[in-house]
Amino acid sequence: MGKNSLIGGSIWEEYSQKVQDLMNNPKNMGELTEEDAKNMGGKLVVADFGAESCGDAVRLYWVVDEATEVIKAAKFKSFGCGTAIASSDTMAELCIGKTVSEAVKITNIDVEKAMRDTPDIPAVPPQKMHCSVMAYDVIKAAAASFKGVDAASFEDEIIVCECARVSLGTIKEVIRLNNLTTVEEITNYTKAGAFCKSCVKPGGHEEKEYYLVDILRDTRAEMEHDRLLAISNAQIEGHSSVDFDDLTVVKKFQQIEAVIDENIRPMLVMDGGNLEILDIKEGDDKVTDVYIRYLGACSGCASSSTGTLFAIESVLQEKLSKNIRILPI
Amino acid sequence: MRVYLDNNATTIVDPKVFAEMVPYFCQMYGNPNSLHQFGSESHPALRAAMDQLYAGINASDDDDIVITSCATESNNWVIKSIYNDTILNGDKNHIITSEVEHPAVGASCKFLESLGVNVTYLPVNSDGVINVEDLKNAITDKTALVSIMWANNETGMIFPIEEIGAICKERGVLFHTDAVQAIGKIPVDVQKAHVDFLSFSAHKFHGPKGVGGLYIRNGQTLSPFFHGGEHMGGRRSGTLNVAGIVGMGKAMELAVEALDFEKSNVRRLRDKLEDALLQIPETFVVGTKEQRVPNTILISVKGIEGEAMLWDLNQNGIGASTGSACASEALESNPVMEAIGAEADLAHTALRLSLSRFTTEAEVDFAIEVINKAVLRLRAISSTYAYAPEWHVSKL
Numbered sequence: 001m002g003k004n005s006l007i008g009g010s011i012w013e014e015y016s017q018k019v020q021d022l023m024n025n026p027k028n029m030g031e032l033t034e035e036d037a038k039n040m041g042g043k044l045v046v047a048d049f050g051a052e053s054c055g056d057a058v059r060l061y062w063v064v065d066e067a068t069e070v071i072k073a074a075k076f077k078s079f080g081c082g083t084a085i086a087s088s089d090t091m092a093e094l095c096i097g098k099t100v101s102e103a104v105k106i107t108n109i110d111v112e113k114a115m116r117d118t119p120d121i122p123a124v125p126p127q128k129m130h131c132s133v134m135a136y137d138v139i140k141a142a143a144a145s146f147k148g149v150d151a152a153s154f155e156d157e158i159i160v161c162e163c164a165r166v167s168l169g170t171i172k173e174v175i176r177l178n179n180l181t182t183v184e185e186i187t188n189y190t191k192a193g194a195f196c197k198s199c200v201k202p203g204g205h206e207e208k209e210y211y212l213v214d215i216l217r218d219t220r221a222e223m224e225h226d227r228l229l230a231i232s233n234a235q236i237e238g239h240s241s242v243d244f245d246d247l248t249v250v251k252k253f254q255q256i257e258a259v260i261d262e263n264i265r266p267m268l269v270m271d272g273g274n275l276e277i278l279d280i281k282e283g284d285d286k287v288t289d290v291y292i293r294y295l296g297a298c299s300g301c302a303s304s305s306t307g308t309l310f311a312i313e314s315v316l317q318e319k320l321s322k323n324i325r326i327l328p329i
Numbered sequence: 330m331r332v333y334l335d336n337n338a339t340t341i342v343d344p345k346v347f348a349e350m351v352p353y354f355c356q357m358y359g360n361p362n363s364l365h366q367f368g369s370e371s372h373p374a375l376r377a378a379m380d381q382l383y384a385g386i387n388a389s390d391d392d393d394i395v396i397t398s399c400a401t402e403s404n405n406w407v408i409k410s411i412y413n414d415t416i417l418n419g420d421k422n423h424i425i426t427s428e429v430e431h432p433a434v435g436a437s438c439k440f441l442e443s444l445g446v447n448v449t450y451l452p453v454n455s456d457g458v459i460n461v462e463d464l465k466n467a468i469t470d471k472t473a474l475v476s477i478m479w480a481n482n483e484t485g486m487i488f489p490i491e492e493i494g495a496i497c498k499e500r501g502v503l504f505h506t507d508a509v510q511a512i513g514k515i516p517v518d519v520q521k522a523h524v525d526f527l528s529f530s531a532h533k534f535h536g537p538k539g540v541g542g543l544y545i546r547n548g549q550t551l552s553p554f555f556h557g558g559e560h561m562g563g564r565r566s567g568t569l570n571v572a573g574i575v576g577m578g579k580a581m582e583l584a585v586e587a588l589d590f591e592k593s594n595v596r597r598l599r600d601k602l603e604d605a606l607l608q609i610p611e612t613f614v615v616g617t618k619e620q621r622v623p624n625t626i627l628i629s630v631k632g633i634e635g636e637a638m639l640w641d642l643n644q645n646g647i648g649a650s651t652g653s654a655c656a657s658e659a660l661e662s663n664p665v666m667e668a669i670g671a672e673a674d675l676a677h678t679a680l681r682l683s684l685s686r687f688t689t690e691a692e693v694d695f696a697i698e699v700i701n702k703a704v705l706r707l708r709a710i711s712s713t714y715a716y717a718p719e720w721h722v723s724k725l
Contacts, residue, residue: 011656012640012643023637023640024644026710029709029710048712051713055634055653055655055676055677056634056655057712057713058712059712076712077710077711077712078710078711078712079632079633079634079711079712079713079714080634080637080655081634081635081636081637081640081653081655081656082636082637082640084634084637084655085637085710131655
């Protein structure tokens with residue numbers, strides 16, 4: 001939030017002059033026909049993307065030179081808001097003169113940048129960035145139609161945020177490397193979810209296959225799984241490279257039990273006593289509370305709450321972690 | 330020419346209203362709760378304004394019309410205080426409303442849902458109106474409140490408020506209505522309609538922004554939303570917006586006087602505009618003319634996205650509105666359009682035109698011309714409309 005977000009109704013004020021001009025006078029609006037293609041000596045390609053019921057629909061026409069695969073002419077028609085029309089127009093403009101393979105590389109970000117008045121000021125407000133995505137999708141559809149392949153084949157990675165073109169791989173990597181725990185952090189690191197917000201969670205402007213909330217949850221789960229696996233492997237190999245405080249409760253129990261067995265129990269048994277571990281609880285401050293019960297001669301022994309207790313605690317603290325606290329019940 | 334056709338969003342302040350307000354800024358600026366002459370000199374005007382408001386909705390002198398900052402506050406107050414008074418401290422836990430309420434009601438109900446209240450959102454038919462049988466079936470002995478708008482802001486459709494009021498009275502359920510879009514357009518009578526609570530806002534009937542009211546039937550307790558002082562008999566604290574109240578009173582008086590004009594002249598111009606626009610192929614209007622407030626048209630123009638239409642109208646000096654998601658800051662589609670569900674595309678192609686008693690015939694004629702031009706241009710660009718013959722010839 002902040003000062004600039006408190007007064008609404010400013011979407012149009014954030015359109016660049018180019019966007020406004022294209023909305024008023026789109027240069028490449030129209031259709032191309034078989035006859036046009038014949039006259040130009042090329043092949044007509046027509047591709048559709050979107051639907052009126054989705055709020056956006058665009059149709060792209062190309063005349064392509066079959067020998068060189070150069071796009072000789074491009075036109076569009078669009079059902080959509082002002083920025084959708086301006087984006088479609090810019091997209092068609094960017095196609096002209098490129099080969100089909102080059103055109104497929106045009107992204108929505110290229111389209112948006114081409115509509116800027118000055119290089120560092122966005123052409124459209126964040127929530128309208130989405131409009132340029134369709135321009136990109138329809139190019140892929142046209143290229144797929146021309147080459148007789150599936151449109152998905154032009155995408156070698158899964159794009160989660162289409163507005164900012166952030167892939168699934170990038171998002172997972174950023175979460176892992178930076179130990180991210182919130183969607184806001186993902187957006188700050190990658191810009192994913194900063195624009196139309198459809199990819200943040202279900203129920204947004206458009207239905208998605210992947211949502212940031214799910215990716216975050218799943219990646220965190222994978223990270224936790226990996227961490228546990230590392231701990232378990234470290235223990236199998238016998239060298240505990242993992243800090244006691246980071247162990248799972250089960251592993252902590254095993255290690256405490258082992259130390260007690262080795263260093264403490266023999267002494268207690270010699271005096272006709274013993275102890276059992278009742279519970280292990282982890283506090284927020286990394287403290288591990290070990291609840292124990294004295295058995296046999298130890299229960300009721302005066303030293304059990306003083307000298308013996310301190311001895312047990314100091315052995316465990318020395319062997320495992322200074323964050324261990326012993327609480328006799 | 331600049332033509333304002335967005336009167337359901339807000340209205341021009343009637344110059345007569347403005348003139349009444351002027352003395353209460355720099356001359357009679359005292360706090361009406363002060364005992365001295367600076368405070369008390371505004372009392373005659375405040376009393377007159379209250380008389381105008383009471384007369385405007387036929388409130389009895391024993392009822393309360395509490396001045397608020399706007400209808401959003403009034404709506405929030407009723408819903409949240411019913412929660413505090415009747416749901417939190419009692420055995421009721423149910424509120425009934427409709428799917429097409431203004432967000433001030435809809436979002437308040439959603440908020441109460443998050444606190445564990447059961448809310449029934451009554452569906453609407455293709456005209457955007459609820460079925461009273463659905464209401465009857467939804468009321469249980471757990472129902473604390475029914476909140477149904479008097480007229481819808483998007484469609485202008487009038488709800489069967491008297492019938493709803495009678496049902497609520499018979500079943501012993503409190504009834505609140507958001508009458509923001511009704512006052513100044515059609516007669517509003519709190520006695521006939523048996524309402525317990527009624528919200529309104531001055532700026533929708535040629536009064537100033539930032540002032541509204543909540544009618545509370547005599548005997549209804551409603552814990553305050555604003556605590557703090559003795560203002561409004563302790564029901565709503567905060568220094569009185571003297572100029573605003575004076576303006577709202579005058580605006581109410583003028584609006585009620587103008588009801589016949591609304592019914593005849595505004596309606597005639599609205600119908601002229603509507604009939605002309607329906608000449609355009611593949612358009613439809615939600616609801617019959619008779620069931621609507623006299624000033625509103627919600628028209629769907631096939632093949633033209635709402636924001637693009639508003640853009641073209643704005644370029645030509647016309648201000649209108651759309652429920653299209655693309656025109657909202659959050660890209661959220663309008664729940665009213667979704668609830669009506671008319672042929673699905675309404676959510677993207679709706680254009681709302683709302684007139685007022687200040688709209689002239691010349692303005693309507695101009696709007697007809699501009700909208701026709703915009704339709705021709707935008708349908709030519711559209712990929713989902715194929716009937717703009719002269720544009721469809723290749724320009725190569």
